[in-house]
Amino acid sequence: MIPQNFEYSQPNNLNEALALLAGGNAKVLAGGMSLIPLMKLRLAAPEHLVDLSRVTDLKSIREEAGAIKIGAMTTHWEIESSPLLRSKCPLLAEAASNIGDVQVRNMGTIGGSIAHADPAADYPASLLALEAQVRISSAKRERTLGIADFLVEALATALEPGEIVREIIVPVEASGTGVSYQKMVQPASGFAIVGTAARVRKSGGKVSFVHVGITGLAGKAFRAAGVEKLLAGTAGSAADVQKAAAVAADGVDANTDLHASAAYRRQMAKVYTARALTQALARAS
Amino acid sequence: MKISGSYTLPVARERAYQLLQDPDILAQCMPGTDHLAKIGPDEYEMKMKMVISAVQGLFGGKIRVADQKPPEQFRLLVEGSGKVGFVKGEGVLTLVPSDASTSDSSTEVRYEGDVQVGGVIAGVGQRLLDTTAKLVIRKFFEKLTELADEASVPAVV
Numbered sequence: 001m002i003p004q005n006f007e008y009s010q011p012n013n014l015n016e017a018l019a020l021l022a023g024g025n026a027k028v029l030a031g032g033m034s035l036i037p038l039m040k041l042r043l044a045a046p047e048h049l050v051d052l053s054r055v056t057d058l059k060s061i062r063e064e065a066g067a068i069k070i071g072a073m074t075t076h077w078e079i080e081s082s083p084l085l086r087s088k089c090p091l092l093a094e095a096a097s098n099i100g101d102v103q104v105r106n107m108g109t110i111g112g113s114i115a116h117a118d119p120a121a122d123y124p125a126s127l128l129a130l131e132a133q134v135r136i137s138s139a140k141r142e143r144t145l146g147i148a149d150f151l152v153e154a155l156a157t158a159l160e161p162g163e164i165v166r167e168i169i170v171p172v173e174a175s176g177t178g179v180s181y182q183k184m185v186q187p188a189s190g191f192a193i194v195g196t197a198a199r200v201r202k203s204g205g206k207v208s209f210v211h212v213g214i215t216g217l218a219g220k221a222f223r224a225a226g227v228e229k230l231l232a233g234t235a236g237s238a239a240d241v242q243k244a245a246a247v248a249a250d251g252v253d254a255n256t257d258l259h260a261s262a263a264y265r266r267q268m269a270k271v272y273t274a275r276a277l278t279q280a281l282a283r284a285s
Numbered sequence: 286m287k288i289s290g291s292y293t294l295p296v297a298r299e300r301a302y303q304l305l306q307d308p309d310i311l312a313q314c315m316p317g318t319d320h321l322a323k324i325g326p327d328e329y330e331m332k333m334k335m336v337i338s339a340v341q342g343l344f345g346g347k348i349r350v351a352d353q354k355p356p357e358q359f360r361l362l363v364e365g366s367g368k369v370g371f372v373k374g375e376g377v378l379t380l381v382p383s384d385a386s387t388s389d390s391s392t393e394v395r396y397e398g399d400v401q402v403g404g405v406i407a408g409v410g411q412r413l414l415d416t417t418a419k420l421v422i423r424k425f426f427e428k429l430t431e432l433a434d435e436a437s438v439p440a441v442v
Contacts, residue, residue, distance in 0.1 A: 027339065035339055041405055043369055044339035116338060119416050154416040155338035189412060219416050256286075256415045 003039040007048040014057050014137070017050055017164070022139040024161035026050045030073060030112030033104050058111070058166065061085060066172050069135075072111025072165040077102075079110060088172045091179035091197055095126040098183050100190035111165040114147075117220070118191065119154040119255065124221030125197035126181055128213030133169040138162040144169075154219045177201050177209070178284030182276040184216075184268050186259050192216035193260045194269045196224075196248070198276040200236070200284050207236045212277070217269045218252045226250050227273060236281045245274035288376065288418055289397040292426040296433045297390040298382045302356035304433055305378065305394070311348075314428040316421055327351065333365065337417060342369040342406065356380060361398070370404025394426070 009026070011017040020026055027046035029035060038044035052058060058073035061082050068089050070079065079085055079096035086093045099105055099113075099122050113123050114134065127147040134150045136143050139162060150158050159165070173179070183195035194216040201209035210228045215221040230244035249266035256262045294301045304310050308329055312321035320332040327350040335342050346365025353359045362375045376398020383391040402414055410417070 037409075038339050041409055043405060043409065044341065046339065118413075120412065154413065154420055186412075191412065219419060253419065257412050259412070 001040050001042060004042060004045040006046055008051065009048070010051045010054055012054050014055055017052060017055055018137060018139040020050045021162050021164065028052060028164055031075065031108040033108040033112065034116045034118070063088065063172065067169050068172060070110055070168045070170070072167055073109050076105035076108050076110065080105060089130070089170050090173065091126045091130060091181060091199060092170055094179065094181045095122045095197060098122050098181060104190065110168055114150065114168070115157060115159060115165050117151055117155050117157045119218070119220055120191040120216040122183065122192055122195055122215065124151060125195050125213035125215035127168070128221055128223050129197040129199050129211040130170045135166045135169060136163050137166045148223065151220050174201065176285050178280040178282065180276045180279035180283065182272045182279065184272055194265055194272050196269070196273040196276040198280040200277065200280045202236060202284050205235060207231050207234055212273065214248060214269060214273065217249060217254055217265055224248055224273065231277065241274050241277045241281070245270050245277060248273040286400050286402065286414060286418065288400055290422065291393050291395040293383060293391050293393045294430055294433055295391050298380050298392045299356045301380055301392040301394065304429060306350065310429070310432055313432060314425045316424050343367045344372065370402060370406035372400065372402050374398055374400030
């Protein structure tokens with residue numbers, strides 16, 4: 001179907017873009033992998049689109065003071081294939097490689113993905129496990145939020161009218177950290193039925209650090225604090241992993257849809273959490 | 286799609302029942318409602334604008350209340366349609382007084398129902414229907430709690 005008429009702007013830099021968005025009526029177009037289909041179905045009918053494709057200052061991956069800063073318009077493919085991320089923040093590269101299909105990864109951007117805040121998107125699990133920061137700009141101010149505060153609920157973020165995601169900041173992974181993102185994919189959409197991202201470190205034969213993020217299971221992605229608590233301080237044996245992963249869905253109001261009932265999702269959350277922890281532990285040195 | 290759950294309101298059962306039957310209160314609590322009018326006994330007509338992320342839909346519909354057993358139970362029948370699809374559903378709301386031993390009276394509202402969603406929105410948004418329904422219900426009760434708090438002040442006097 002053909003979208004409803006809309007005004008279209010293609011600013012050349014960030015300031016131009018922010019000025020256009022200051023009115024509050026315009027919608028940002030990033031990679032368009034979610035927005036364009038919605039517009040074609042006429043489920044979304046924004047009056048004004050501000051296309052960020054020419055704002056090259058938003059397209060970069062750079063290391064700065066122990067952190068890696070990823071511009072919002074960086075595509076999933078650029079993240080997946082970045083030598084810097086692959087060596088210094090492999091979890092995010094692994095998450096990106098699991099998104100949708102190759103066409104989506106070539107067009108879709110990390111800023112667009114988190115601003116859309118689909119509850120089954122791949123990034124949030126990893127970004128939560130990484131305790132990522134989101135830098136946000138508007139014509140008036142700039143602020144930085146932790147990813148947990150940025151993601152408010154399904155399809156809703158802390159972004160206010162006129163604001164855009166500018167960059168995502170992730171830590172340079174400490175040496176010896178093992179990471180893994182394990183996803184049960186829904187083949188038609190490429191979204192996660194459930195997906196677990198894990199980061200672990202061991203010291204003196206014990207698990208000294210463990211961060212786990214889970215997507216797809218609930219209304220929004222979350223840190224699995226119960227799992228982390230049970231695994232921390234153990235030897236990280238197969239039995240320890242099973243015991244910790246068993247609480248992955250505890251206290252969670254699980255989603256239901258045609259592809260997976262709530263009970264099935266809860267069970268798969270345990271299975272995929274165990275897989276992610278097992279692989280992360282195997283990769284930790 | 287089956288929907289069920291419960292939410293605890295910080296008011297006594299009689300008051301909770303009264304709030305849930307008050308069209309003005311309901312209009313304020315349902316996200317996106319900009320018009321709600323009584324068109325018959327226990328029957329209301331409404332207009333809603335739902336905005337979820339980039340998606341927005343205008344719905345026109347009717348709400349009917351039936352099988353009232355004040356202050357413990359009633360049946361709610363909802364139907365609405367718009368360009369993006371339709372919604373039709375019914376459910377039973379049961380009000381249970383919470384533990385009487387505490388000094389603050391509160392009421393647990395249990396809801397159980399079946400909702401059908403059709404049209405473009407259902408075809409495309411299937412994956413997100415359940416999440417969205419839960420979100421709308423939670424927002425409804427959060428707002429109702431807020432209003433119940435405000436409304437309870439003059440009621441004491």
